[in-house]
Amino acid sequence: MHDPIGTPACFPSRDHRMQPDEPTSVGRSGQSVFKSVYRTKLAGECRLITVTWCRNLLLHGLSVSVQGPDGDEHYRCKIELKPWYFWRKQGSKHFIVDGTTVKVVWDLKAAKFNSETEPRSDYYVAIICQDEVVLLLGDQKKNAYRKSGCRPSLIDPILISRREHIFGKRKFTTRVKFSDKGAFHDISVECNSDGINPVLEIRVDRVLAVQVKHLQWKFRGNESINVGKNGLQVFWDVHDWLFGSGPRHGLFIFNPVPSSPPSNEEPGSASGDYDNAVLGSSRFCLFLYAWKVE
Structure with missing residues (x-):
């Protein structure tokens, strides 16, 4: 069963791009934020996909957002990694982009974070659209394709920017x-x-x-x-x-x-x-x- 889509408390509920006041809000919260922006083709259009990892004293989270057709509207999915919810470290969610289903599949059970915000190894996060893996993060790529049953995209995503708050x-x-x-x-x-x-x-x-x-x-x-x-x-x-x-x-x-x-x-x-x-x-x-x- 899929969870409702939303934005976790540690993510600013604004546009995926860094707004001028975002550094201030991050500084006040004291949370580490790693935000990577990729360009790829999804739902028939070249779009930006933003993957954000955040970590504070109470929550470790992952958020995925997809750029809408007008460049301002965005579709979001959030994953909260609470240590007492072990089942949340593996699963899937979906949301709709321009009438097309986009699925986020992840396996973080064995992920090694080494006290960092973003995992270093032993994990995958896959964004899937129309039976293609349009973006795949992590080093467990074979497991991602095998468990999702989806094929690699014909177009390689391009990492265009990364923003880190440390x-x-x-x-x-x-x-x-x-x-x-x-x-x-x-x-x-x-x-x-x-x-x-x-x-x-x-x-x-x-x-x-x-x-x-x-x-x-x-x-x-x-x-x-x-x-x-x-x-x-x-x-x-x-x-x-x-x-x-x-x-x-x-x-x-x-x-x-x-x-x-x-x-x-x-x-x-x-x-x-x-x-x-x-x-x-x-x-x-x-x-x-x-x-x-x-």
């Missing part, structure tokens, strides 16, 4: 892929705000990539770095860390630089599928909101 006192860390087929990279942000000369250090795979001295005058800026053979633009804004009060965050943006210019081929050309060309037109961007806890 909390710490001085050092903030995360792991991210800058491309679907790339490797994970460890990112750390550390700020020594003691004394009169605070210093900001950003490391990628433990290698110092950005160092900003005299931060009180350079609290906003950007720098281009290399990660392996690829370029990466790094933006920072730590004004509120230095001059704010109450719940405050620093914002860091990591934007990969494409190694070659995008193709200008027209739809229907010999290059192949038009849908894949449309889906692949967005570049990935990581937004890291680092909340300081006193």
